[in-house]
Amino acid sequence: MPNDAKTPKKLQKRGGTRALASLVPSLTKRAIGKRGFAQASIITDWHLIVGPDLSKHSQPDRLTYQRGERTGGTLYIRAAGPMATELMHLESMLIDRINSHFGYGAIAAVKLIQTPIRRLEGKRKKKPESAELSDTDKEQLEKSVAGIEDAPLRDVLLRLGSAVLRQKTATKPD
DSSP states (O other): OOOSTTSOGGGSOOOSOOOHHHHHHHHHHHHHHHTTOSSTHHHHTHHHHHOHHHHHSEEEEEEEOOTTOOSSEEEEEEEOTTHHHHHHHTHHHHHHHHHHHHTSOOEEEEEEEEOOOOOSSSOOOOOOOOOOOOHHHHHHHHHHHTTOOOHHHHHHHHHHHHHHHHHHHHHSOO
């Protein structure tokens, strides 16, 4: 269908392709807005605001303001373990950094939620594949438990020794 003045605007195609990055703010606005974040930058730039060390152990959870206000809010921060205590002592520094990031007094207080942090980029490490034991390792292991008369105990120690040796072999750098 041609794009000309005679074609109604509803029927005209949108021009060209658009970068995916240009669509993300409109897609995430509703989800992020529910948590009180007017801008996603506090979430996406958290590592820049608080620094890499603090960002590994904390993340912003939600931001609340008094009704009708957009200044002097309370930022709730999730913090892992003892880092919550550390952040409590750094509260004034956090408020200063966050406010300087926004360019105005967006935050007046920080509340901490002590809980494990869930990260998308920190995927679980796969267990290393178990390596097969060499014949010499098997023989050496059997010799070391040969003096044990109790058969069930000897079998358990053989399995334990095999597991330890396999794990050492699997995680040994090449």
